[in-house]
Each structure stands twice: as C-alpha cells, then as structure tokens.
Amino acid sequence: MNSDQTLNIPDHDYGDESIVHLEDLEHIRLRPGMYIGRLGDGSAPNDGMYVLMKEIIDNSVDEFAMGFGKQIIIKIEDKRISIRDFGRGIPFGFSEKDKTQNLLDAAVSRLHTGAKFDNKTFQKSVGMNGVGLKAANALSSHFTVQSFRNGETVALEYEKGILTTPDFTPKPTTERNGTLVSFIPDDTLFEPYQYNTEYIDTMLRNYAYLNVGLRLTFNGQEYKSENGLLDLLGESMDEEPLYPPIHLKTQDIEVAFTHGSGYGENIYSFVNGQNTTLGGTHLAAFKEAIAKVLKEYFKKDFNPVDVRQSIIGAVSVRIQEPEFEGQTKVQLGSKYMWQNKQEGTHGPTISKTMLDFLSTDLDNYLHKNLDVADVILAKIQDSEKERNAISSISKKTKARLKKASVHNKKLRDCRIHYGDKNPLADKSTLFITEGDSASGSITKSRDANVQAVFSLMGKPFNCAKASKKDLYAEKNVELALLQSALNIEDGVEGLRYNNIVIATDADVDGMHIRLLMLTFFLKFYPDVVRAGHLYILQTPLFRVRDKKSNVYCYSSAEKETALRKMGRSAEITRFKGLGEISPDEFKGFIGDDIRLEMVHLTSEDKIADIIQFYMGDNTPVRQKFIRTNLRSDIDNTEEAQ
Numbered sequence: 001m002n003s004d005q006t007l008n009i010p011d012h013d014y015g016d017e018s019i020v021h022l023e024d025l026e027h028i029r030l031r032p033g034m035y036i037g038r039l040g041d042g043s044a045p046n047d048g049m050y051v052l053m054k055e056i057i058d059n060s061v062d063e064f065a066m067g068f069g070k071q072i073i074i075k076i077e078d079k080r081i082s083i084r085d086f087g088r089g090i091p092f093g094f095s096e097k098d099k100t101q102n103l104l105d106a107a108v109s110r111l112h113t114g115a116k117f118d119n120k121t122f123q124k125s126v127g128m129n130g131v132g133l134k135a136a137n138a139l140s141s142h143f144t145v146q147s148f149r150n151g152e153t154v155a156l157e158y159e160k161g162i163l164t165t166p167d168f169t170p171k172p173t174t175e176r177n178g179t180l181v182s183f184i185p186d187d188t189l190f191e192p193y194q195y196n197t198e199y200i201d202t203m204l205r206n207y208a209y210l211n212v213g214l215r216l217t218f219n220g221q222e223y224k225s226e227n228g229l230l231d232l233l234g235e236s237m238d239e240e241p242l243y244p245p246i247h248l249k250t251q252d253i254e255v256a257f258t259h260g261s262g263y264g265e266n267i268y269s270f271v272n273g274q275n276t277t278l279g280g281t282h283l284a285a286f287k288e289a290i291a292k293v294l295k296e297y298f299k300k301d302f303n304p305v306d307v308r309q310s311i312i313g314a315v316s317v318r319i320q321e322p323e324f325e326g327q328t329k330v331q332l333g334s335k336y337m338w339q340n341k342q343e344g345t346h347g348p349t350i351s352k353t354m355l356d357f358l359s360t361d362l363d364n365y366l367h368k369n370l371d372v373a374d375v376i377l378a379k380i381q382d383s384e385k386e387r388n389a390i391s392s393i394s395k396k397t398k399a400r401l402k403k404a405s406v407h408n409k410k411l412r413d414c415r416i417h418y419g420d421k422n423p424l425a426d427k428s429t430l431f432i433t434e435g436d437s438a439s440g441s442i443t444k445s446r447d448a449n450v451q452a453v454f455s456l457m458g459k460p461f462n463c464a465k466a467s468k469k470d471l472y473a474e475k476n477v478e479l480a481l482l483q484s485a486l487n488i489e490d491g492v493e494g495l496r497y498n499n500i501v502i503a504t505d506a507d508v509d510g511m512h513i514r515l516l517m518l519t520f521f522l523k524f525y526p527d528v529v530r531a532g533h534l535y536i537l538q539t540p541l542f543r544v545r546d547k548k549s550n551v552y553c554y555s556s557a558e559k560e561t562a563l564r565k566m567g568r569s570a571e572i573t574r575f576k577g578l579g580e581i582s583p584d585e586f587k588g589f590i591g592d593d594i595r596l597e598m599v600h601l602t603s604e605d606k607i608a609d610i611i612q613f614y615m616g617d618n619t620p621v622r623q624k625f626i627r628t629n630l631r632s633d634i635d636n637t638e639e640a641q
Contacts, residue, residue: 415450454482
C-alpha cells in the first residue's frame with residue numbers, strides 16, 4: 001500500500017460519546033474473565049463459582065493466619081453459598097477521607113479498597129488486592145455481607161452488585177465476632193450450573209492441610225489436619241510409596257515428598273495457603289533444590305529428570321506480598337521472599353531460601369535415615385537406566401521417528417500454542433480423532449489459530465503393560481509421534497496445547513479407542529490428567545428439526561424433550577460418526593459452545609488399579625462387572641418417525 005492510500009473502513013460513529021466510564025462492579029460484570037477466569041457451568045474445578053467461593057474463604061483463612069478465628073463454616077443450600085468465619089469482622093464505620101462512605105459497603109463494592117495494602121494488618125496473606133469480595137458481589141444475583149464486631153452487627157444486601165439495603169446503622173448482637181457472606185452466582189451470566197461437591201471437598205482438604213489447627217465444616221462434614229502436608233500425601237497418593245514420606249518444615253517453608261513406581265511428577269504447590277495449580281517460582285525452586293541436594297548427597301552427576309521421576313510431593317511457602325500471574329492466583333510470579341517496591345528493597349530469593357533449607361534439613365534427614373537414602377538411590381538409578389535405554393534406540397529408529405515428526409501428516413497444527421506470549425495461548429487445543437473422515441470435518445471447521453488436529457490411523461497400542469521404551473517400536477510409532485506433537489517426551493513443562501481433547505465416535509470402536517488413549521495418558525503422563533488438560537469431546541447424537549427450529553441433542557433424553565416440543569412429525573437424524581457431521585455444523589460444536597468433559601482423578605483413584613482392571617487381562621472379575629453393569633439404550637429414532 002502506498003503511503004498516500006487510505007483504508008476505506010467505516011468509523012461506526014466513533015466519537016466523544018463512544019468513550020464511557022464504568023463503575024467498579026459494572027466492569028466486573030462486563031469483563032468477568034479478567035477477574036475470575038472462566039464462568040463455566042460447575043463441571044471443571046476452575047469454573048467461576050468455585051473461584052468466587054475460594055476468594056471468600058481466602059479472606060477467612062487470612063483471619064486465621066493472623067490469629068483470629070479457628071473455624072470456618074461453609075454451606076450450600078440450593079444455589080446459595082454461605083461462608084461464616086469467626087475472625088475480627090469487617091469494620092463497618094465510615095471512611096476518614098469520605099465521611100459518606102461506609103467501610104463495609106466499600107469492602108464489597110469498591111475496587112482498590114481493603115486492609116491488605118500494607119504489611120501490618122495482614123501479613124503473608126493470599127488476597128492482596130481486595131478483588132474477591134467485589135467479584136462475588138458483582139457476579140451474584142443476590143449477595144449478602146454481615147459483619148459482627150464487639151456486640152454490634154451491620155448487614156448489607158445487594159442484587160447484581162447494586163445495594164438494596166442502604167442501612168448502615170449498627171444493631172446489637174450476641175453473635176461472636178466475624179463475617180458472614182452469602183451469594184448466589186448470577187445465572188444470567190453463568191451457564192446453567194451445578195456444584196460438584198468433589199471439587200469443593202478437594203478445595204477444603206487443601207485449606208485444612210495448609211492451616212494446621214483450622215477447622216472447616218461443609219454442610220456438616222468437618223475438615224481438619226494435624227500433620228499438614230504429610231496428611232495431604234497420605235490421603236491423595238494413588239500408589240504405594242517406595243518409602244515413608246519425608247516431612248520437613250521451617251517457619252516459611254514446608255515440604256513433604258516420596259517416590260512412587262509410576263511415571264511423571266505429582267507435586268502439589270501452595271503459596272500462603274493458596275493452591276497454585278500451575279506452580280510458579282516456588283515449585284521451580286523446590287524441584288531445582290531437591291535435584292541438587294540429592295546429587296550432592298550421593299556425589300553423582302544425576303540428570304534432574306531421573307531424580308524427579310515418579311516423585312510425589314507437596315511444597316508450601318509463605319511470603320509477603322506475593323505476585324501471581326493473574327487474579328485467580330494459580331501461578332506464583334514472585335522472585336523474593338519479601339519485597340518493598342516503594343523503598344526498592346527485598347529479601348532473599350525464593351530459590352536461595354529453598355536451597356539453603358533443603359541443603360541442611362534434607363541432608364541431615366538422609367544421614368539419619370540411611371535405609372531411605374538407599375531406596376531413593378535405587379529409584380534414581382532405575383529411572384536413569386530406563387531413560388538411557390530409550391535414548392539408545394537404534395539410529396535407524398531415531399531417523400525414522402525424526403523423519404516422521406518433520407513430515408507428520410497426521411498432525412494439522414495450529415499457529416498459537418500453550419506457553420506462547422499470546423492472550424489466546426490458553427485456548428490452544430489438540431483434537432485427537434479416529435481416522436481421516438472425522439479429522440477432515442474438524443480440520444475444515446476448526447479455528448486454525450488455536451485448534452490443532454491429530455488423526456489416529458486406527459486403534460492405538462494398549463499401554464497397560466508397556467514401558468516407555470515400547471512406544472518407540474515401529475508398530476507404535478503413532479504414539480511416539482503424538483508425544484512429539486505434544487512435546488511431552490521429557491515432561492509436561494513444554495506442553496504445546498492447554499487442552500487435549502479425545503474426539504471419537506459414540507460407538508463401540510470409538511469407546512475402545514477412547515479407553516486406549518486414556519490408558520496412554522494415565523500410564524505415562526498422569527501429570528497431564530492431574531493438571532486438568534485432558535478432555536472428552538461431547539458431540540450430538542441426534543438432530544431434531546422442523547420447519548422452524550433445529551435442535552442438536554446429546555442424549556436420548558434430550559431427543560425426547562425436543563420431540564415433545566416439535567411434535568412427532570419432526571425430522572430426526574442420527575449421527576453415527578463424527579465424519580457424518582458436516583463441517584458447517586461441526587463449527588458450532590467446537591466453537592464457543594463446545595461441550596467438554598474433563599478427565600480428572602480423585603484422591604481415591606489408584607491409577608495402576610484402574611488401568612489393570614479396565615485394560616489389563618480379561619479377568620472373571622471384569623467380566624462379572626460388565627455383565628452386572630451392562631445396559632441397553634434402545635434407539636427409537638425409526639419408531640419416532
């Protein structure tokens with residue numbers, strides 16, 4: 001384009017009136033993703049209703065950390081979440097700067113208002129910016145906050161962030177000091193949602209582990225821990241440890257770890273009681289330090305990968321003014337144990353503090369427990385032996401894999417990947433499909449910026465009894481190529497896609513392929529599953545339409561509902577495979593309205609037992625289970641027509 005040329009783009013009446021100012025809570029309602037991430041429907045642990053719940057509980061936990069209140073009561077009745085603590089209670093006087101501004105109202109409705117902007121009232125707290133209460137208020141159809149302080153109480157009610165009871169007069173009360181917050185997530189913003197108590201259970205267990213002495217109750221069930229992270233490992237391990245977990249603790253750092261016999265790394269990480277599911281600088285410091293200390297103790301130049309293979313652990317740090325990568329606080333970005341940006345001062349790095357701690361305490365432990373040290377050494381050497389065996393694959397095999405990787409016709413890649421410095425990086429998705437027909441529909445309808453497709457040739461290798469070395473056999477090259485596409489051969493740190501979606505037909509073969517892929521990830525890359533990266537694509541089984549409407553149904557029940565509305569004369573189409581869905585239709589199924597079912601593991605799930613039962617030898621026990629649980633879905637499509 002020449003410099004004197006101009007683009008003929010309409011201005012859409014862009015003028016003075018286009019510039020608008022939004023009040024604090026208006027902005028939260030308009031852009032909720034900036035504050036809580038995704039809204040969701042309750043099917044994923046990071047959905048917005050759980051984030052809001054956590055934000056409120058965080059405030060209560062901060063009170064406990066400061067020595068006020070040893071109990072938090074959580075209730076869910078219908079859609080309403082209620083959280084009562086017994087801390088100091090939010091002040092409900094009036095601002096010194098603005099005598100008309102009530103402090104309780106400001107705490108839940110005005111951004112950049114709170115008691116956590118210094119290090120005196122709250123130290124090493126989770127919430128730093130006072131956004132949580134405001135977000136819960138703004139994103140709720142009904143929100144109530146009540147503060148109890150020294151025999152007086154004030155209660156305020158809101159609807160969609162708007163105060164409906166502007167009475168700030170304190171009233172006498174016999175209730176103990178503390179704060180009661182209750183809210184109903186706004187169903188005009190959230191998708192139709194349901195609470196998954198399993199996610200809430202995990203959340204509350206973590207709070208208990210990280211705050212020894214704190215008692216939480218949820219709908220009558222009590223959560224309390226006496227041994228901190230040691231209890232966490234004892235209740236969450238999905239396999240028998242090779243040795244009793246090592247538990248080390250200092251004022252600001254607590255670690256517990258052991259080794260298992262599987263693959264991957266399973267390390268829980270926390271900052272100031274907050275579960276940092278994406279890790280951060282403290283997790284990196286722990287992994288680096290433990291590898292270095294063990295190398296120095298055994299006086300062997302081990303590869304850190306071998307040291308950490310099959311490690312099961314947890315690390316918790318408490319620092320002043322933590323900096324997180326985003327409001328949802330799932331990844332720590334802080335470099336120092338404390339810092340004062342205004343004065344330009346800071347404490348030691350998290351990395352150095354962690355290394356100094358483990359260099360002393362872990363080294364002492366190993367010298368006192370030589371039997372444990374021997375087990376650790378044997379485990380590291382076994383991991384080293386297997387890794388060397390894989391790396392020593394014949395030059396012919398390596399060349400074949402390299403050639404196939406470069407010219408991987410089974411991968412239709414996208415432009416933006418997980419980890420890229422791009423706002424769309426978290427949307428990066430890899431669809432794993434069966435056959436060229438299904439992959440063709442997805443490929444034509446996908447968003448090539450963030451959606452990639454990997455096409456399986458057929459039923460992949462059953463990994464139930466395999467080792468990683470078996471993946472490199474010529475007949476299993478497909479799985480080796482998948483590893484390469486995901487960039488997880490040496491661990492999940494370099495994972496190229498945030499969402500890995502298994503997309504198979506809803507028939508017997510499709511279910512079998514789905515199970516084979518689940519076995520692959522559970523066996524060799526359970527970290528991918530634990531981190532919430534693996535999903536099952538839900539696609540419609542039926543299309544019901546008449547002259548006026550077109551409804552896609554994901555179950556026989558949905559089909560019957562549609563028929564009742566449209567009448568029995570409606571046209572019904574049964575989708576027997578993904579390849580039968582046109583690209584134009586498929587675009588709607590993998591776009592903003594995509595239905596995904598997350599694959600997740602509970603603390604009770606034993607990976608080895610699951611794989612053996614479902615994908616191991618065809619035992620009489622499994623045969624009996626199938627016969628007992630077998631059900632038949634009768635397709636009444638033809639009868640309905």
